[in-house]
Amino acid sequence: xxxxxxxxxxxxxxxxxxxxxxxxxxxxxxxxxxxxxxxxxxxxxxxxxxxxxxxxxxxxxxxxxxxxxxxxxxxxxxxxxxxxxxxxxxxxxxxxxxxxxxxxxxxxxxxxxxxxxxxxxxxxxxxxxxxxxxxxxxxxxxxxxxxxxxxxxxxxxxxxxxxxxxxxxxxxxxxxxxxxxxxxxxxxxxxxxxxxxxxxxxxxxxxxxxxxxxxxxxxxxxxxxxxxxxxxxxxxxxxxxxxxxxxxxxxxxxxxxxxxxxxxxxxxxxxxxxxxxxxxxxxxxxxxxxxxxxxxxxxxxxxxxxxxxxxxxxxxxxxxxxxxxxxxxxxxxx
Numbered sequence: 001x002x003x004x005x006x007x008x009x010x011x012x013x014x015x016x017x018x019x020x021x022x023x024x025x026x027x028x029x030x031x032x033x034x035x036x037x038x039x040x041x042x043x044x045x046x047x048x049x050x051x052x053x054x055x056x057x058x059x060x061x062x063x064x065x066x067x068x069x070x071x072x073x074x075x076x077x078x079x080x081x082x083x084x085x086x087x088x089x090x091x092x093x094x095x096x097x098x099x100x101x102x103x104x105x106x107x108x109x110x111x112x113x114x115x116x117x118x119x120x121x122x123x124x125x126x127x128x129x130x131x132x133x134x135x136x137x138x139x140x141x142x143x144x145x146x147x148x149x150x151x152x153x154x155x156x157x158x159x160x161x162x163x164x165x166x167x168x169x170x171x172x173x174x175x176x177x178x179x180x181x182x183x184x185x186x187x188x189x190x191x192x193x194x195x196x197x198x199x200x201x202x203x204x205x206x207x208x209x210x211x212x213x214x215x216x217x218x219x220x221x222x223x224x225x226x227x228x229x230x231x232x233x234x235x236x237x238x239x240x241x242x243x244x245x246x247x248x249x250x251x252x253x254x255x256x257x258x259x260x261x262x263x264x265x266x267x268x269x270x271x272x273x274x275x276x277x278x279x280x281x282x283x284x285x286x287x288x289x290x291x292x293x294x295x296x297x298x299x300x301x302x303x304x305x306x307x308x309x310x311x312x313x314x315x316x317x318x319x320x321x322x323x324x325x326x327x328x329x330x331x332x333x334x
Contacts, residue, residue, distance in 0.1 A: 004103075004168035005029060008071035009078045010089065011108075012039050012064060013279065014141035016080030017049045019107060021145045024059035026171035032064045033071060040064040051278065056145045068096055076103050076168065078135070082280045083110030083119055090126035100129035103161060105154075105169075107135040109189035110282040111289035116296065118186040131158055133165055134182055136189040137240035138248035140255075144174065151175045153241035155185035177240060184236030187227045191304070192246040193257045193283030194290055195219035198303050199250040200261020201310065201317055215303065216250050222301040226290070229297040257283035261307075270311055287311055 005028055009020045012034030020032045034040045042050045043064035047057055063070075071077060081089050086108060104127060106119040117125075120132050137152035144150050154169070154176040156162030166176040179185060195215065202211045220243060227237045236242055253259040260281045263273045270284070291308040294301040309315040 002075075004075045004164060006074045007031075007076050007078060007168075008033060008074040009080060010071070010093075011080035011082075012036075012043070012049060012052065013080065013082075014049075014052045015107065015139075016078070017043075017053045017058070018139075018141035018145040019078055019080060019135075020062050021056075021058055022147075022171060022174045023169060024061050025147060025173070026169065028168065029074075030059075030062050031070055031074065032062055033068065034064050034066060037066060040066055053141060053145055056142065058145075068093060072096060072098055074102070076105060076165065078105045078107050079119070079123070080107045083108050083112055083122075083282060084285050086119060087112065087122050087126055090123055094127050101131075103131040103133060103156075103165060105133045105135050105165060106186075108282075109136060109186070109193060110286045111190050111293065113285045113289040113292075116289050116293045118183065118190070120182055120186060131156070131161055132182065133162060134185040134189075134241075135169070135176070136185045136245065138244040140248070140252075142254075147173045149173050149175075151177065151240055151244075153177055153179050153185050153236070153239060155179040155182045155236070155241070157182055179236060179239075179241075181233045181236040183230050184227055184232030185241040187230065187232050188223060188237055188242030188245055190282075190286050191219070191223045191226065191290060192242075192249045193281070194287045194304050194307050195223075195246060196249040196255050196257035197261035197264070197281075197283045197287065197311075198307050200253070200255075200258040200263075201265040201307070202261075202321075203258075204262035204265020205317055205321065206265075207321070212250065216246060219250070219303055220246060222303055225299045225301065226294065226297070229299050256281045260284070264310060265317060270313075283307075284311055 009016050010033045020030045023030045133156035162178045166178050199212050199215045249255045287308040290304045306320045
């Protein structure tokens with residue numbers, strides 16, 4: 001299998017930019033596709049993404065573009081577009097008629113709310129024939145961009161290709177661990193964002209650290225239930241892309257989803273919070289999708305359901321807290 005040396009990163013938000021920076025640091029040739037012209041201009045001229053990842057100097061070898069033709073000759077593509085926009089993006093890219101040998105690494109996290117599809121499902125439907133891998137795990141974009149040590153899961157059904165991709169994206173500061181559990185890696189990455197909103201609500205409401213620990217632990221149980229229903233491996237959900245990402249995202253307001261929950265817990269409306277932000281909190285649409293998926297699979301996910309009710313203004317934070325506390329006592333198991 002040939003060594004992979006050139007990458008296209010599709011999506012120049014904070015995470016896409018950080019991954020481009022990490023790849024450049026590893027000595028790979030990187031082109032970064034951005035939707036906005038001003039983002040392209042500042043990356044190419046100032047070597048900084050002032051809109052989504054400010055105050056971090058980018059490797060000057062990173063080139064930004066708005067032209068999809070520029071990605072055609074790259075050996076691997078990373079999708080870092082918001083999940084709710086991935087299908088539209090994939091359909092456009094499908095018109096390029098690129099080689100089916102190009103592996104697609106999906107580094108976005110969530111569930112498409114209209115179809116209940118995970119990113120791998122969307123890409124398999126719209127970009128048929130390409131090998132698919134999932135990159136997920138505990139990772140704040142700014143830390144990756146600065147070269148702070150990060151460990152991630154790279155899941156690919158083709159074990160040999162997965163190992164090749166791990167070698168291609170690894171560096172002294174980014175360590176990917178190979179897996180073949182594609183669905184498990186995506187379940188962890190999606191559900192942890194909903195749980196981060198929940199822990200943020202608890203923190204913003206002043207419930208304390210004990211409540212945060214309880215939500216993280218019971219959130220993991222809900223993640224495990226969904227994983228079991230969808231054929232995920234327990235080890236994946238207990239690893240970097242599951243428990244690891246859950247802990248990080250629920251522990252700090254650096255997380256967009258946790259900070260959104262915190263603002264909700266302090267009494268702000270969802271509309272006002274979103275209006276103040278340039279970035280997307282994937283936990284918002286994912287809560288709706290995850291609640292629907294839980295109903296479809298016939299499994300209990302009370303925290304997910306509670307978050308969805310708050311986001312849809314179907315219940316107040318205080319009412320939801322009371323309802324969760326009043327749930328019948330049960331034996332502790334996932």
